[in-house]
Amino acid sequence: MDSEPPSGAASGRRAVMPPRMPRLVDVAEAAQVSVATVSRALNDSRTVDPVLAARVRTAAARLGYRPNAIARNLRRRGTRVWALILTNIDNPFYTALARGVEDAASEFGYSVLLYNTEEEALRERRYLEAAAQERVAGAVLVPRANNSDASALLDAGIPVVVADRRLDGCGDFVTAASYEGAVTATEHLLSERWRRPACISRPADTPTAEQRRQGYQAVVDRHGLPAIVCQIPFHAQDRAWMVEDLLDGDDAPDSFLTIDSMLALVVLHALRRRRLRTGRDVGLISFDDPAWAQVVEPPLSVVAQPAYEIGVAAARLLVERIRGVPGAGPRTVTMSTALIVRGSSRRPPHAKV
Amino acid sequence: MDSEPPSGAASGRRAVMPPRMPRLVDVAEAAQVSVATVSRALNDSRTVDPVLAARVRTAAARLGYRPNAIARNLRRRGTRVWALILTNIDNPFYTALARGVEDAASEFGYSVLLYNTEEEALRERRYLEAAAQERVAGAVLVPRANNSDASALLDAGIPVVVADRRLDGCGDFVTAASYEGAVTATEHLLSERWRRPACISRPADTPTAEQRRQGYQAVVDRHGLPAIVCQIPFHAQDRAWMVEDLLDGDDAPDSFLTIDSMLALVVLHALRRRRLRTGRDVGLISFDDPAWAQVVEPPLSVVAQPAYEIGVAAARLLVERIRGVPGAGPRTVTMSTALIVRGSSRRPPHAKV
DNA sequence: TTGTAGGCGTTATCAT
DNA sequence: ATGATAACGCCTACAA
Numbered sequence: 001m002d003s004e005p006p007s008g009a010a011s012g013r014r015a016v017m018p019p020r021m022p023r024l025v026d027v028a029e030a031a032q033v034s035v036a037t038v039s040r041a042l043n044d045s046r047t048v049d050p051v052l053a054a055r056v057r058t059a060a061a062r063l064g065y066r067p068n069a070i071a072r073n074l075r076r077r078g079t080r081v082w083a084l085i086l087t088n089i090d091n092p093f094y095t096a097l098a099r100g101v102e103d104a105a106s107e108f109g110y111s112v113l114l115y116n117t118e119e120e121a122l123r124e125r126r127y128l129e130a131a132a133q134e135r136v137a138g139a140v141l142v143p144r145a146n147n148s149d150a151s152a153l154l155d156a157g158i159p160v161v162v163a164d165r166r167l168d169g170c171g172d173f174v175t176a177a178s179y180e181g182a183v184t185a186t187e188h189l190l191s192e193r194w195r196r197p198a199c200i201s202r203p204a205d206t207p208t209a210e211q212r213r214q215g216y217q218a219v220v221d222r223h224g225l226p227a228i229v230c231q232i233p234f235h236a237q238d239r240a241w242m243v244e245d246l247l248d249g250d251d252a253p254d255s256f257l258t259i260d261s262m263l264a265l266v267v268l269h270a271l272r273r274r275r276l277r278t279g280r281d282v283g284l285i286s287f288d289d290p291a292w293a294q295v296v297e298p299p300l301s302v303v304a305q306p307a308y309e310i311g312v313a314a315a316r317l318l319v320e321r322i323r324g325v326p327g328a329g330p331r332t333v334t335m336s337t338a339l340i341v342r343g344s345s346r347r348p349p350h351a352k353v
Numbered sequence: 354m355d356s357e358p359p360s361g362a363a364s365g366r367r368a369v370m371p372p373r374m375p376r377l378v379d380v381a382e383a384a385q386v387s388v389a390t391v392s393r394a395l396n397d398s399r400t401v402d403p404v405l406a407a408r409v410r411t412a413a414a415r416l417g418y419r420p421n422a423i424a425r426n427l428r429r430r431g432t433r434v435w436a437l438i439l440t441n442i443d444n445p446f447y448t449a450l451a452r453g454v455e456d457a458a459s460e461f462g463y464s465v466l467l468y469n470t471e472e473e474a475l476r477e478r479r480y481l482e483a484a485a486q487e488r489v490a491g492a493v494l495v496p497r498a499n500n501s502d503a504s505a506l507l508d509a510g511i512p513v514v515v516a517d518r519r520l521d522g523c524g525d526f527v528t529a530a531s532y533e534g535a536v537t538a539t540e541h542l543l544s545e546r547w548r549r550p551a552c553i554s555r556p557a558d559t560p561t562a563e564q565r566r567q568g569y570q571a572v573v574d575r576h577g578l579p580a581i582v583c584q585i586p587f588h589a590q591d592r593a594w595m596v597e598d599l600l601d602g603d604d605a606p607d608s609f610l611t612i613d614s615m616l617a618l619v620v621l622h623a624l625r626r627r628r629l630r631t632g633r634d635v636g637l638i639s640f641d642d643p644a645w646a647q648v649v650e651p652p653l654s655v656v657a658q659p660a661y662e663i664g665v666a667a668a669r670l671l672v673e674r675i676r677g678v679p680g681a682g683p684r685t686v687t688m689s690t691a692l693i694v695r696g697s698s699r700r701p702p703h704a705k706v
Numbered sequence: 707t708t709g710t711a712g713g714c715g716t717t718a719t720c721a722t
Numbered sequence: 723a724t725g726a727t728a729a730c731g732c733c734t735a736c737a738a
Contacts, residue, residue: 021509023731034709039733049707064508069486070432071731073423074714081466081487089455090644095448102442102469106476111483113434114467116455123459130464133422134434155417156374268648291443292645295621376715387725392717402723424715427730709738715730722725 022063030059042067073135082318083131083153085115085124086142086163088234091262092290093307094142097163100311101140108319110137119144119234128152138318140311143167145205159321163314166207172317174333176305178208178287181337182215182257185285185303188339189255190223192347194283198228198246198253200263212259212287228253232263239263243270255283255345261290264300278344285345287337298343306335375416384412395420426488435671436484436506438468438477439495439516441587444615445643446660447495450516453664454493461672463490472497472587481505491671493664496520498558512674516667519560525670527686529658531561531640534690535568535610538638538656541692542608543576545700547636551581551599551606553616565612565640581606585616592616596623608636608698614643617653631697638698640690651696659688 028035033052040048041056048056059065073079084101086094098114105112113136115127124144131139132152138159141150150170153160161172182199189197199216202209209231217227230246232239243266246253258264264286271282278284279298286293289304313333381388386405393401394409401409412418426432437454439447451467458465466489468480477497484492485505491512494503503523506513514525535552542550552569555562562584570580583599585592596619599606611617617639624635631637632651639646642657666686 024733025731035732036709036711036734037707040708043733047707052708066482066486066505066509068488068731070423070426070488071714072733074427074716074730075732075734077714079423084467089442089448089452092443095442098467099442099469102467106479111466111468111487113464114437114451114455115464116452126459129419133419134464135421135423152419156419262644265644265648272648290645291615291618292643292649295618295625296645296648297650377717378715388716389718389725389727390723393724396717400723405724421715424730425717427714427732428716428718430730707738710736712733712735714732717728717730719728720726722723 021068022065023068024065026063027056027060027065030063031056079135079137080109081111081113081134081136082315083113083115083127083134083136083139083141085117085127085131085139087117087119087144089114089116091260093260093288093305094164096307097142097311097314100308100313101315102311103308104312104315108315117144121145121148124148125152132156132158138322140314140318141167141170143170143207146207147205159318161314161318161321163310164208170330172314172321172331172333174310174314174317174335175208176310176335176337178211178337179215181287181303181305181339182212182259183219184337184339185257185287186216186219188301188341189257189283189285189345190219190225192255192283192345194255194347195225196228196252196254197225197283198230198256200243200256200258200267201229201231202259202263203231203233209259212257216257226251232266239266240269240273243267244274247274247276253282255347256285258284258286261286261288261293261302264288264290268296279346280348283345283347289340293342296344298346301342301345302340304338304340310335374421375418376421377418379416380409380413380418383416384409432488432490433462434464434466434487434489435668436466436468436480436487436489436492436494438470438480438484438492440470440472440477440497442467442469444613446517446613446641446658449660450495450664450667453661453666454668455664456661457665457668461668470497474498474501477501478505485509485511491675493667493671494520494523496523496560499560500558512671514667514671514674516663517561523683525667525674525684525686527663527667527670527688528561529663529688529690531564531690532568534640534656534658534692535565535612536572537690537692538610538640539569539572541654541694542610542636542638542698543572543578545608545636545698547608547700548578549581549605549607550578550636551583551609553596553609553611553620554582554584555612555616556584556586562612565610569610579604585619592619593622593626596620597627600627600629606635608700609638611637611639614639614641614646614655617641617643621649632699633701636698636700642693647695649697651699654695654698655693657691657693663688 024035024038028038038056041053045053102112117124129152140161142164162170163174199213201213220227256267276282285301287303289302293300377388377391381391391409394406398406455465470477482505493514495517503513515523516527552566554566573580609620629635638654640656642655646653
C-alpha cells in the first residue's frame with residue numbers, strides 16, 4: 001500500500017506541494033450526500049432530487065471542484081482529446097487547416113493536441129506513438145510522405161482522418177482537387193501566352209505535390225511544351241538559388257506555377273534578385289491564397305484551397321467515425337479549388353521573350 | 354460492480370467494438386512475471402534482472418503493448434501535457450511562438466494542447482477551464498486582455514508562463530521590449546523626415562499593443578508632433594476603411610507604425626486603394642517580420658521580435674517552474690527587438706508633402 | 707431516488 | 723530482485 005502523508009493538516013505536507021484539488025468525495029462530504037449522488041448531480045441530473053442537486057452544485061462551486069479528467073477518462077476508457085499531426089504549422093495553409101480543426105473540435109467538446117512534425121519522419125513516428133499512448137479519441141493526420149505509417153493509431157482502433165496528403169488504407173481523407181487545380185493553373189498560364197511554364201514543386205514522395213506536378217505536366221505535354229520541374233526539399237538552405245539557376249539555364253522558364261505559398265515566396269525572392277517582374281517579364285501563379293497575396297505588386301494570382309473548411313470537414317468526419325459504425329468504408333471528401341486571377345500571371349500584349 | 358462483457362473470447366464482444374489494447378497484465382502473463390516486474394522493466398530497468406527484462410520487452414513488443422497514459426497519469430497524479438492558450442494562431446508571430454513552445458515541449462517530453470481563443474473572452478475562459486480539468490502539467494498563456502483570469506489554472510497549482518502580453522500576478526512572463534521597439538521605430542520614421550507618423554494599434558485593453566502605442570506617443574510628444582492613433586479591433590470588418598478614413602481626414606498621417614504584421618497588411622491594402630506607395634508617398638514600419646516582408650515593393654521595414662525564441666524561453670521557464678521550487682518569485686524575460694530598415698520606411702529626398 | 711462498492715490500468719510500497 | 727496489492731479519482735451496476 002502507498003504511504004501517503006497524513007491528510008489531516010499541513011503537518012505532513014511540505015510547503016512546496018501544490019494544493020490538493022477537491023475531489024468528488026470532498027464535495028460529497030460538504031453536501032452531505034454520497035459520491036454517487038454528486039457524480040449524478042454533476043453529470044446527468046435527471047435522476048437526482050432537485051434539492052440535492054442544488055446542494056451539490058453549491059458545495060462544488062464553493063470548494064472550487066473541477067472534475068479530474070484523468071480519472072474520468074480512465075473510468076470511461078477514452079479521452080475527449082484529438083491529435084492534430086501536421087507537417088508544418090508555419091505554412092499558412094496548415095495554419096488555417098489547424099484553425100478549422102481546432103474550431104470544430106472545440107464545438108464538439110474536444111481538445112486538440114498539436115504535433116508539428118517539421119516534415120521529419122522520426123518526429124512523425126514519435127508523435128504517432130505519443131498520440132496512441134495518450135489514448136486520443138481520434139486524430140487528424142497530414143502525413144509527411146506516402147510511406148508514413150499510422151499503424152500506431154490504427155492498431156489501437158483510434159479513428160484517423162487523413163488531410164491534404166493521401167495515405168492509403170488509413171480511413172477517411174479530405175483534400176482539395178490538386179490535380180484539377182494544377183491543370184487549371186497551367187492552362188491559365190498558357191492562355192496568357194506564356195510558353196515555358198515551370199512547376200516549382202516538392203519532393204516526389206509528397207503525394208499532393210506530386211499530383212499537382214502531374215496536373216501541370218499533363219497540360220504542358222498536351223501542348224507539346226517542355227516540362228520544367230523543380231522539386232525543392234522542405235529543408236533546403238539554398239532554395240532561391242535553385243530557382244535562380246533555373247532562370248540562368250538554357251531552358252529558362254518564362255513563368256511559374258508554385259505548389260504552395262512558401263514556394264511562391266522563394267520564386268518572388270529569386271525574381272527580385274534577377275530584377276524580373278511578375279505580370280510582365282514572367283508569369284507567376286501559386287497554390288494557396290496567403291494573406292499577403294494582395295499586397296505584392298502586382299497581386300498574386302492563385303489557386304485557392306479552402307484550408308479552414310478542409311480542417312472543419314476533417315473534424316466532422318472524425319466525430320462521425322468516433323460515434324459511428326466502423327463498418328462504413330473509407331470516405332474521401334474532395335474540395336474544389338478556385339482560380340483567382342490577379343496581376344502576377346498576366347502577360348502584357350507586347351512582351352519580349 | 355460493473356458488468357463487463359466476458360473477456361474470454363470474441364463471443365461476448367460485439368463486432369463493432371474497437372480492439373481492446375493489451376495491458377500490463379497481458380504482458381505479465383505472456384512473459385510469465387508479475388505486473389510489478391513488467392512495470393519496472395519498462396520504466397526503470399535498473400532494479401530488474403536483465404534476463405527477465407529482455408523477456409518482458411520481447412513480450413511487450415510482440416503484443417504491441419503501449420502504456421496507457423491515462424492510467425499512468427492517474428497513478429502519477431500528473432500529465433505530461435502542456436496547454437498553449439493563445440489568441441490567434443493565424444498571426445505569424447503567434448504561429449512562430451507556438452512552434453517554439455511545441456518544439457521545446459517535445460524535447461522536454463511534453464505534448465501540447467493548442468487552444469486558440471480567437472481573442473474571445475468566453476473562449477478563453479472555457480479553455481482555461483478545460484486545461485485545468487485536463488490537469489495539464491503547465492500552461493503557456495497569451496492572455497486576451499489585461500483582465501484575463503487565469504485562476505482556474507493557478508488555483509489548481511498549475512504553473513503558468515505568460516507570453517507576449519503582460520498579466521499581473523500570474524507567474525513568469527516572457528515578452529519582447531515593446532515600448533523600446535516602438536520608440537526605436539518611431540524615431541526611425543522621424544529620422545527619415547516623416548512628420549506626421551500614425552500608430553495603428555489595437556484596443557487599449559491589449560497590454561502589448563498599449564505599450565507600443567505609449568512608446569510611439571512618447572516620441573511624438575517629445576518632438577511636439579501630434580499623436581495620431583488608430584485602434585483597430587481584432588474582429589473589425591471594415592479595417593481598411595478605418596485607415597482610409599484617416600488618410601482622408603484633415604490631419605492625415607504621412608507615415609505609419611503598425612503594431613503587428615496583420616495591421617501592416619491592412620495599411621498596405623488601404624494604401625493600394627489610395628494609390629499611395631510606401632517608401633515614397635508614405636512611410637511604413639511594422640512590428641514583426643513576417644515571411645512576406647521582403648517580397649512587397651519596396652520591402653517592409655520592421656521591428657522584428659524573436660517569436661520562436663520567445664516560445665522556447667516560455668517553455669524553459671515552464672519546465673523550471675514545474676520541476677523547481679515554487680518559492681522563487683516571478684521572473685520576467687524581456688527579449689530585445691531588432692530594427693530592420695528596408696525600403697518602406699524611407700522618404701526620398703525631395704518628396705512632396 | 708440514493709448509497710455501496712468494484713474496477714478502469716498503472717505505479718509504488720511493503721514484504722518476501 | 724520479485725511478487726502481491728493498495729491506491730490514484732471517477733463512474734455505474736446493483737442493492738436498498
